[in-house]
Amino acid sequence: MSDSKHRLAYIYVFLGAALWGIIGLFIEELSQAGFSAFQIVTLRVVSASVMLVLFVVLKNTELLKIDLKDSMSFIGTGIFSIVFFNWAYFTAIEEVSLSVAVLLLYTGPAFVVILSRFFFKEPMTSRKVGALVLTLLGCVLVVKVFPIGIEHVSWYGISVGLGSGFGYALYSIFGKHALKKYHPLTVITYTFVFASAVMLPVSGIAISTSDLQSTHVWMNILGLGFFPTALAYYLYTMGLSMVESGRASIAATVEPLVATLLGVFVFNDVLTAFQVVGMLLVLAAVVLVQFKNADTLK
Template structure:
């Protein structure tokens, strides 16, 4: 029973991370429609918030009830994580490069492991550390960070990039805390509600009517809000409720693999040998981070 639940948890995390990996498809189409990066993030958050509120309201309105004293958890997932890490991530892209910004973002699992140790007492095992090293090396190879030239480096960019990883980690930490009391649907709904409250008035979004005149644009906005956002976060949050935060965050690093493979399939990108090795590193890390739980589960059978 334990083994089945463990596998199901990682399945949810993998599927959620895989959906995060398809976000490029929607961003590319909206960028072609002259939406800025900040506008796209705002549309993503607001559309997800609206869909989740309507869905949960129809499904079970009781899930929308929260204690005001618990708002800090949703401020953490929505503002400290979603809003902050998106700002830091896009700033890092401008200061350094997309590939380096992605790697800095994926320092998130390291922060999750450290913070989970502090707040939840989750053990910092050798397997976790080994999986983390494999993950970082794998992402470096998959995203093709090297060679790094001097003009691609900026201390401010590196610092903000690490900040994006820290903000990315906050979702797993605050989300894990909120899940001790609330349903995953409640957690993600209020995550995007709080994020929307901040982003709408502060993003400076100025969308011309003609940008919203296309049916295709609306389909892209709805697709962006649903697949790599509402559904992806729901699946990841369900998985997070069943396994340790550190393990879930490491398993979620399959996202850049999916994005890279999508680039090969959709945009005819060519995989290099280093990228293939990097993918194997990440997949090895994902297997490694699950291994201990499986051994314990097997021992419980006897």
């Protein structure tokens, strides 16, 4: 791969992760409108799937053609990843603190690196391992697990939280496999179609007509479905199609940085010195993982 294409891949990943980081804007508004967490997730995946299907129909209907035998890849990205990690993530939030749940979710890159080693024979490099360590330490500081600490930890919450990280990682694994045969638009479209097929009946969503009469609510539903979902996943998947899944997932950890900065500038959160250090560690990991030539660990 040329250096320019290599850089472009990371730009796609960064932009996608940055868009994931602004999801709090839409969640905050929809929560205040009375929607539950799982209802918001359902609105997210359904609105994204509708947008994506309509766009692909207008762009090129050939992109909707898949072999039924390949459905497992989209079951993997849509159900095993999107649906499962959202369930596990929200369950972890209920069992442990939000900051701990976020940290456990971001064990995802470690799972990606390990699984990619077995499924795609991606090399386990010293720089990649170093980037994982920096990412973990950085996220610990960014989400303020340290120096606050963890007391009376729910081991069920920890287990489910790690499950959310595993589910989060599965998108990169199943997505990478699907990208060997299909266009990124095909991958993300069927990801959200399959996710919607499961979320609609199990989420218990019940929206009264009055809930949808507000233009403000509709703007936030459409914004949620497009910016941090359809567009974000498209950009990340484009980057994933160009670089190793392990490197892409590590680079995507700029998401909590964006979310934290959003909290500072929009919600008036106070940024601590520890969080600044954590951000620098994550950024260092992102820079480190971009180096293509690294010694493979034996």
